[in-house]
Amino acid sequence: MANTSGNIDGSPHQPTNGINSKFPSPPKKPSSKRPPGSRSKWSQCSTPEKFCWLAAIPFRTLLCLVNIFCFVFAYFGFMLPVLWARKLWPRFYWGYEGKLYMWLQAFVAYWGYTADYDVYEYGDDIRKYAAKGRVLVIVNHQSSADVNILFTVLQTKGVATRKTIWLMDVMFRWTPFGIIGQMHGDYFIRQGKASREKELINLKKHLRKVFWDRDRRWVILFPEGGFYYKRKEDSQKYGRKHGFPHLEWCTLPRIGAIKAILEEVGPRGDDSDSGVDNGRMRKVRSGIQLLKDAVGEIREKKHIKETRPPITHILDVTIAYPNGHPLSILTLCFGTREQC
Numbered sequence: 001m002a003n004t005s006g007n008i009d010g011s012p013h014q015p016t017n018g019i020n021s022k023f024p025s026p027p028k029k030p031s032s033k034r035p036p037g038s039r040s041k042w043s044q045c046s047t048p049e050k051f052c053w054l055a056a057i058p059f060r061t062l063l064c065l066v067n068i069f070c071f072v073f074a075y076f077g078f079m080l081p082v083l084w085a086r087k088l089w090p091r092f093y094w095g096y097e098g099k100l101y102m103w104l105q106a107f108v109a110y111w112g113y114t115a116d117y118d119v120y121e122y123g124d125d126i127r128k129y130a131a132k133g134r135v136l137v138i139v140n141h142q143s144s145a146d147v148n149i150l151f152t153v154l155q156t157k158g159v160a161t162r163k164t165i166w167l168m169d170v171m172f173r174w175t176p177f178g179i180i181g182q183m184h185g186d187y188f189i190r191q192g193k194a195s196r197e198k199e200l201i202n203l204k205k206h207l208r209k210v211f212w213d214r215d216r217r218w219v220i221l222f223p224e225g226g227f228y229y230k231r232k233e234d235s236q237k238y239g240r241k242h243g244f245p246h247l248e249w250c251t252l253p254r255i256g257a258i259k260a261i262l263e264e265v266g267p268r269g270d271d272s273d274s275g276v277d278n279g280r281m282r283k284v285r286s287g288i289q290l291l292k293d294a295v296g297e298i299r300e301k302k303h304i305k306e307t308r309p310p311i312t313h314i315l316d317v318t319i320a321y322p323n324g325h326p327l328s329i330l331t332l333c334f335g336t337r338e339q340c
Contacts, residue, residue: 039338040336040338041335041336041337041339043338056335060335067107067111068108068176068177071103071176072179072180075100075104078100079100079183082096090213090214094215097184098162098163099162101184102154102155102161102162104180105151105154106155108148108177109155112145112152112332115331115335116340117332119149126157126315130161130217131158131160133312134216134217134218134265134309135160135218135311135313136219136221136258136261136262136314136315137220137221137314138221138258138315138317139220139317139318140317140319141222141224141226141227141228142326143321143327143328144227144328145326145327145328145331145332146222146326147177148329150220150317150319159217160217164186164216164218165185165186165207165210165211165218165220166186166187167186167187167221167222167257168181168187168188170188170191173188185206187207189257200257203257203261203264204263204264207261207265212304212305212308215301221257221258221261223254223255223257224250224251224253225253225254231251235247235251235252238252249324261311262311265308265310322340
């Protein structure tokens with residue numbers, strides 16, 4: 001016989017709480033356990049796995065440090081023999097340098113891969129913009145692991161991977177990546193009200209000098225100007241004071257650098273007219289001039305310097321971490337977070 005629970009009249013039994021069922025049950029305390037993806041690896045390991053993990057930490061950390069510093073020396077070791085080409089054959093020089101720069105990004109991106117942290121991309125297919133377009137990439141900024149995430153994503157973006165300009169804080173200028181970035185043509189911006197106008201002028205000069213001469217495709221920056229958790233309160237205070245929306249999961253962007261980039265290398269109103277004029281000039285070129293142009297294309301992309309193709313698209317990238325708990329450089333080096 002089935003054993004069922006109910007009242008005498010057949011209605012389902014109502015659970016009681018204490019003496020009188022009219023009183024509501026007390027609210028449940030929020031769980032102190034973190035959801036999957038944001039827990040420490042230590043909390044999820046068995047005892048033998050913990051010993052193995054502790055033993056591997058020094059070797060993993062040493063591997064990451066040796067990895068990056070050895071690559072810096074290798075980078076300069078490979079660049080010194082071709083320094084002659086910087087003036088004589090710029091196209092070859094910057095193509096060669098771009099390959100090394102791309103491999104540096106792959107070395108750093110490998111930190112997350114070896115710690116079992118996977119990166120997934122969602123959204124529009126941007127491969128066509130990576131192949132030919134010139135793009136301004138704006139990214140939210142939560143932690144020091146954001147750069148590693150972008151390095152990982154860029155590995156599948158073809159030629160754009162080695163033809164980028166990064167805008168970074170001046171504090172990174174003399175880090176291993178910053179030293180190589182200076183040779184590559186990245187820009188290190190100094191923040192603060194005192195130097196704001198001067199920095200924007202210098203940024204425009206830098207873009208004028210580098211963007212077309214080195215055939216750069218993507219300009220990457222973090223418009224929030226700092227880590228989210230550091231700027232959140234100041235951003236909300238500024239928003240209340242000036243009537244901007246209350247933002248909980250991002251901060252108000254600083255548009256000074258974006259405006260300077262678009263003013264210098266963004267769309268121009270006279271593109272159609274210049275295209276007609278260039279077409280007329282091509283018709284009257286002599287054979288000797290065509291030969292000079294062909295040599296100029298081999299030596300350097302002369303048509304890029306002459307036509308100065310502008311940025312045509314803005315790519316908005318949002319980096320999200322499991323349950324809102326960002327990784328960090330230390331997490332990547334030590335592998336302290338569980339697989340996510």
